[in-house]
Amino acid sequence: MAEPRFRRYAPEVRAGMLVEAGMACLARGGIGAFTVDNICAEAGASRGLIAHHFGGKDGLLVAVHAAAYAPVLEGWEGVGLPGLVDRLFAPAQFTEPGPRVWLALWGEIAVNPVLKAEHERHYTAYRTKVAAVVGDDVLAGAVIALADGLWLEQCLAPDVMSPDRAKAACRMLLRPILGDV
Amino acid sequence: MAEPRFRRYAPEVRAGMLVEAGMACLARGGIGAFTVDNICAEAGASRGLIAHHFGGKDGLLVAVHAAAYAPVLEGWEGVGLPGLVDRLFAPAQFTEPGPRVWLALWGEIAVNPVLKAEHERHYTAYRTKVAAVVGDDVLAGAVIALADGLWLEQCLAPDVMSPDRAKAACRMLLRPILGDV
DNA sequence: CCTCTTGCTGAACGGTTGTATGGTAAGGCT
């Protein structure tokens, strides 16, 4: 047989493939589509692999959460007040499937203790980065809340809220306090 | 037997009991806990009742969504700019289990077509009410986004964001545009 | 070409899911 039945990958490569497949399922069908069957079919692997690499489905979910947070935390070097809004709504996190994945994750974070602890850790780091730009911690919380809420509206009613309108709305509220951002 | 094995209720009464039980399950364990078994146990009824009254689990979910929206849409008579923030963060919608239920619902709305259509209908009505107060539709979208984002933070990191801090953050951003609200 | 490590498969398992359905009894009405 010239064609091998399956390929072997380095563990971290295969783990990455499973994480990506998990995000795709999450974006397509929410947490209800985040099943071992779906994910392994999406990744083109057999059902045992998730347990093998992540110990179980919950382990993969934590890894997916971390992967979803990565683009949110990256690329803050050199960002000042001008450029803040562009950074908040950077394509990497504001275009699909990013927001869809977050929508599904939020519903689980509130309910899954492990995920919740992991989230608070990342969120604090995120908030620190934003606070460094706007100069105030409470204001940073408000800015993040505004951005998240605009993500939300875009997901739930895309006809009403586009990325451009979201940026405009964000600037409308922030300009009186922060100037041109 | 003096004690009857079960009680009979008027259909709309029993439907209300099931909706309430569904919201409790949603708040406690997210969409993963929204199962026929859980809900009927919570309501003290047998497993067949949901199909009997709502045609199926999806029917109940739509009813729960409508019930969750009710307190958001009520009580806007006579609300002007002063009082807007108090109305946005009224206890009926900002204290548990309200936000927890919404967190779970948001993840499904994006994915369930029936729920999505229903949501857009209610959301438009909500936005209209807010726009009537703030006088501008785009601004209304931004205000709702801000309020939703603050709900979110309070659910995900309650230690960091309390109802009072949420109100303060909201006023901080709105005062320069709307005055004292 | 052989060997050895190990990434991976795939079937089997017990438990849970939502729905369908035939039978039961609650409680209003006469």
Add this chain to the structure above:
DNA sequence: AGCCTTACCATACAACCGTTCAGCAAGAGG
């Protein structure tokens, strides 16, 4: 008190869930 409507129960069912595990085979090293 008896009847009759119908709200309700409780089981059965097939589909699907996540985990386990014994063994296969891919492919690097020799």
